[in-house]
Amino acid sequence: MNKFMEQATSIKDDIINYRRTLHSNPEVGDTLPKTKAYVMEELRKLGYDPKEICESGIVATIEGKKPGKTFLLRADMDALPVKEATECEFKSNNGCMHACGHDMHTAMLLGAAKLLRENQDDIEGTVKLVFQPDEEGFTGAKKMLKAGVLENPKVDAAMAMHVHSGTPSNVVLCGLGTSIAGCNKFRIVVKGAGCHGAMPETGVDPINIAAHIYIALQEITSREISATNSAVVTIGKFSGGDAANIIPGEVIMEGTIRSLNKEVGEFIFNRINDIVTATAKMFRGEAELIELASVPPLANDNKLAHEVTNYMKDLVGERAVVLFEAGGMGSEDFASYSYEVPSLYVMLGAGTKQENTLYGEPMHSKQVVFNEDILPTGAAIHAYSAIMWLKNNK
Incomplete structure (x- = not known):
């Protein structure tokens, strides 16, 4: 020994x-x-x-x-x-x-x-x-x-x-x-206008906006990143609302980007920002992407x-x-x-x-x-x- x-x-x-x-x-x-x-x-x-x-x-x-x-x-x-x-x-x-x-x-x-x-x-x-x-x-x-x-x-x-x-x-x-992959931890804050669930036309539904953002984010890795470049976008937190019949004023989403290439990670983060702001605007709301932490x-x-x-x-x-x-x-x-x-x-x-x-x-x-x-x-x-x-x- x-x-x-x-x-x-x-x-x-x-x-x-x-x-x-x-x-x-x-x-x-x-x-x-x-x-x-x-x-x-x-x-x-x-x-x-x-x-x-x-x-x-x-x-x-x-x-x-x-x-x-x-x-x-x-x-x-x-x-x-x-x-x-x-x-x-x-x-x-x-x-x-x-x-x-x-x-x-x-x-x-x-x-x-x-x-x-x-x-x-x-x-x-x-x-x-x-x-x-x-x-x-x-x-x-x-x-x-x-x-x-x-x-x-x-x-x-x-x-x-x-x-x-x-x-x-x-x-x-x-x-x-x-x-080992790099990682960006991020938060997406989606703002709408709360209202009663029976009258959604009187407000702006941030859950609807957040749902469209969530679906759109999955498109980045499947259609904008080469299959030879490993990358993952995950939303692990999706939080909004307190009552079944009330549309809330805000939704919080949190997630991570993982990639083996620093430039690919930066590209994904920028595309998430594009999607977040454009989707919110399309549905009459506002949204912001915030980077919480990152490691290369x-x-x-x-x-x-x-x-x-x-x-x-x-x-x-x-x-x-x-x-x-x-x-x-x-x-x-x-x-x-x-x-x-x-x-x-x-x-x-x-x-x-x-x-x-x-x-x-x-x-x-x-x-x-x-x-x-x-x-x-x-x-x-x-x-x-x-x-x-x-x-x-x-």
Whole structure:
């Protein structure tokens, strides 16, 4: 067994404790006071001097005896506004849940911090540990970049890892090139004039306008985007009215655009704006398109991907590292790092139904359960990848 895997396995109980503490106390968004305090306290116990560079954005560094480049490791810390429905003894009871595994990510990076301290003499340069808020809201990475997370010292390469429910435990998945979609979250506000349902001619029906907008939006991807360009437009929220016999004055729609090409995403957003305003005008109302948040497509640096996944094979074996070129339509705000510095984003299998009937539920599900046995693997991957990259890229 690789030395790093042996060391990681020996601290498995510590990493599980990190994970369960975080899982029981989830916080959502860009302000994570309990999570922030806990992570900084644990880093200090390990001999680090963590800094909060923006609200709930933590950075800690560790240097070896030999000078060299800087390799960044990033974990996200925020949870989701989902009420947990698992039977875990450490389940959350505050109405929020780590249903995307960010508790696993933070615990693995804390484990890596411990491994890096144990192997500090092997570090040829600097490893920068980054704990980030609000990945789910797509603001966290941008705020940390604005706060200078890539400076002091200047970062030469960056890596993030995400657990993946439904993939066999300890299997590493790595997309080459653009493998994860960009996303625009948007709101459409449709305004009409409320009136009694028995006399619709006395008002302007915003539900009718919104319905026509909804149907028209589906035409963009089917008739205005090439079939060779992957894109999805989804309306997940459609809200208006309080009574069956009253036409309301306003309807709110919210949705997302997903695309693997930044320009395609921008084209779709502009076409949505055209359709929204023109449709509302056609039916005597008004409507506005508002962008809530956005993240670009994530592009892995292929040279970095091939090099670092080779190091991962030392830990999990040749057959457990899978490189692929097809892209998925999920989104990830680590993408913002990939436009500033050579970056690598990998996924670590967290269990299938065949392994355990509790595993394999969809990400973001209120019943998702991750296999904690992968925690030492994640910690070892972080620490070993950083040390080996620095050693071979002086």
